[in-house]
Amino acid sequence: MKILVTGKNGQLGQQLQKQAPADITVIAHGRETLNVAHKEQVFAVLKQEQPDVVINAAAYTAVDKAESEVEQAHAINAHGPENLALACRELGIRLIHVSTDFVFDGKQSHPYQPGDTRKPLGVYGETKASGEEAIEAILPEAIIVRTAWVYDREGGNFATTMLRLMSERDQLGIVADQIGTPTWAGTLAQSLYKLAKNPEAKGMYHCTDAGAASWYDFAVAIYEEGKAAGLLPKDREVQIGPIATSDYPTPATRPSYSVLDKTRLVADTGLAPKHWRQVLREVLISQ
Numbered sequence: 452m453k454i455l456v457t458g459k460n461g462q463l464g465q466q467l468q469k470q471a472p473a474d475i476t477v478i479a480h481g482r483e484t485l486n487v488a489h490k491e492q493v494f495a496v497l498k499q500e501q502p503d504v505v506i507n508a509a510a511y512t513a514v515d516k517a518e519s520e521v522e523q524a525h526a527i528n529a530h531g532p533e534n535l536a537l538a539c540r541e542l543g544i545r546l547i548h549v550s551t552d553f554v555f556d557g558k559q560s561h562p563y564q565p566g567d568t569r570k571p572l573g574v575y576g577e578t579k580a581s582g583e584e585a586i587e588a589i590l591p592e593a594i595i596v597r598t599a600w601v602y603d604r605e606g607g608n609f610a611t612t613m614l615r616l617m618s619e620r621d622q623l624g625i626v627a628d629q630i631g632t633p634t635w636a637g638t639l640a641q642s643l644y645k646l647a648k649n650p651e652a653k654g655m656y657h658c659t660d661a662g663a664a665s666w667y668d669f670a671v672a673i674y675e676e677g678k679a680a681g682l683l684p685k686d687r688e689v690q691i692g693p694i695a696t697s698d699y700p701t702p703a704t705r706p707s708y709s710v711l712d713k714t715r716l717v718a719d720t721g722l723a724p725k726h727w728r729q730v731l732r733e734v735l736i737s738q
């Protein structure tokens with residue numbers, strides 16, 4: 452099976468290259484060679500590469516910046532998936548697209564189901580919701596996988612930012628009233644390959660690691676596991692305190708609860724999600 456990955460330099464794009472099973476050939480493109488917002492280029496590259504499956508890991512992910520860069524976010528997150536769906540339909544290619552918990556408003560207090568109503572709170576969520584809708588309209592047999600709170604051992608994400616701040620500051624206040632599930636980019640990559648290998652898989656899925664946490668819980672875990680993994684000195688003391696979302700204003704409003712129900716993913720991949728804290732421990736220990 453030949454799989455074309457877009458957004459090769461992102462967190463997910465990198466893990467898709469690292470986690471590729473032996474029987475899958477991965478062709479990875481970055482923005483330079485495949486800009487998903489450029490319809491002609493999308494058609495030309497897919498025609499030339501002739502993959503069996505496209506995994507769209509490209510996205511505009513700067514949630515706060517999106518509030519002031521609406522057009523750019525829309526071009527990448529809404530027109531990008533639309534272009535890919537049109538090209539995949541014409542060329543007979545399967546499409547796997549990645550979306551976000553930010554399509555929900557977070558007013559619920561139990562895990563969101565794949566079929567729950569989209570109600571985004573900000574520009575990023577709106578543009579990602581539009582991307583989902585475009586794919587559903589153009590290519591209903593496509594797979595859409597929503598994920599949340601993605602991190603990796605490297606790159607710019609909450610875990611690497613926390614480890615840096617914890618080596619620089621003695622006190623940190625972290626938001627404790629937003630609940631979601633920290634998710635390793637590798638977990639997501641492995642799940643996407645399982646879905647790619649299941650010819651029956653189609654429609655909406657949710658994929659995160661298991662469990663639930665606040666950003667405060669995640670930060671405390673990063674501190675403890677970071678020390679255990681030798682990423683922070685054992686004698687380093689940082690006071691980490693819980694704060695309210697209102698104490699840390701941001702341009703974009705975030706859902707206060709966005710735990711995702713993974714029942715459908717488990718049924719169609721056979722993968723049993725591991726608890727986020729166990730995954731974090733393994734990721735921080737690994738080199």
Ligand SMILES: NC(=O)c1ccc[n+]([C@@H]2O[C@H](COP(=O)([O-])OP(=O)(O)OC[C@H]3O[C@@H](n4cnc5c(N)ncnc54)[C@H](OP(=O)(O)O)[C@@H]3O)[C@@H](O)[C@H]2O)c1
Pocket residue numbers: 457458459460461462463464481482485486487488507508509510511512527531549550551552579597598599600601602
């Ligand atoms: N990160 C999270 O916490 C999170 C949470 C929920 C859902 N998701 C979703 O998960 C997916 C993967 O996210 P991620 O964390 O891997 O994001 P990421 O690290 O920001 O990577 C996104 C990649 O897309 C590329 N890109 C941007 N515009 C492009 C374009 N027009 N054409 C082609 N490539 C383009 C970026 O390239 P440059 O490096 O050149 O900008 C970047 O390499 C996305 O769909 C995202 O919405 C992420």
